[in-house]
Amino acid sequence: MTGDVPPGRGDPPPAADPPAVGRGGRWRDQAVALGWLVVAWLLLWGDLSWGNLLTGLVVGAAVLFFFPLPPVTFGGRLRPGALLVLAGTFAAELVSASVHVAAVALRPGYRPRGAIIAVPLRVRTDLNLALTAEVISLVPGTLILDIDRARGVLYVHVLDVRGPEDLAASRDRVLAVERRIVRAVGSPTEVRQLDLEPADRRNQP
Structure with missing residues (x-):
């Protein structure tokens, strides 16, 4: 699996305890x-x-x-400006990715290479995992294959990978989506967590 998180070294720091729900x-x-x-x-x-x-x-x-599900409570804060940025950026990426996938599909004799990357998120709440995975999956060319809820890791299949720089760019796009989502609906504590480096980068020499 390309971009896997090494056991032990790639584990994100322990998440903060979720707020108590009355x-x-x-x-x-x-x-x-x-x-x-x-x-x-x-x-x-x-x-x-x-x-x-x-x-x-x-x-x-x-x-x-x-079939009781674990509670997913909303302890964040809606920010209209950040919500507009999230919606506008998503629309732009949707158009851009659609054009790119169409160009790849119509290119004669071209066989795109795919890869699976593991992206540890900085905010490991169930709500952030679900929203980030949903937005990523809606953009053509990327698909969520699995979610490690305990470690806060998304496993993403990406299309048309030509080299390591494409893998790094794909990780950056996922983290950028997470950043926009947290800034739009996250709590102040979650927004501060965005300044932390992802575990897979922090542990690299």
Whole structure:
């Protein structure tokens, strides 16, 4: 695997303990999750009716009861300016990557090389891992293959790798996405963590 993190040396520093969630916060998170499950149920059936609404509530409650997920609480702060930067940069990268992938696909006789890189993130919360992985996967030419939740590492498949400089550039792009996301919705503590060097670079001679 190209760009793997060496055992021991590549382990990110221990993450800070997540903030304690009170009973009111847990109930709020469960209510939000139930609401989204009901919305997904109604979209699946394509019919807004009292029967589907009640069935969605029952099914959603059963899913949350029998398959409880670890709580993903939002302790950050929304910053409209940084959100606009995140959206604008994502749109620009989407267009640029689409043009690049199309050019690679239409180039006669060209066989692009792919690689799998491991990118340790600096903010290892579940929310940051999920958002960063989602944004990366939406851009053509990159795909999240696996997530090491305990170590905060994303394993990313990248297209059209010609040399080590392309691997470094791909890592930088992933970390840049993380930076924009954290600056848009992260807490002040998480924003300060962005100044830390990723573990795989800090441990290199």
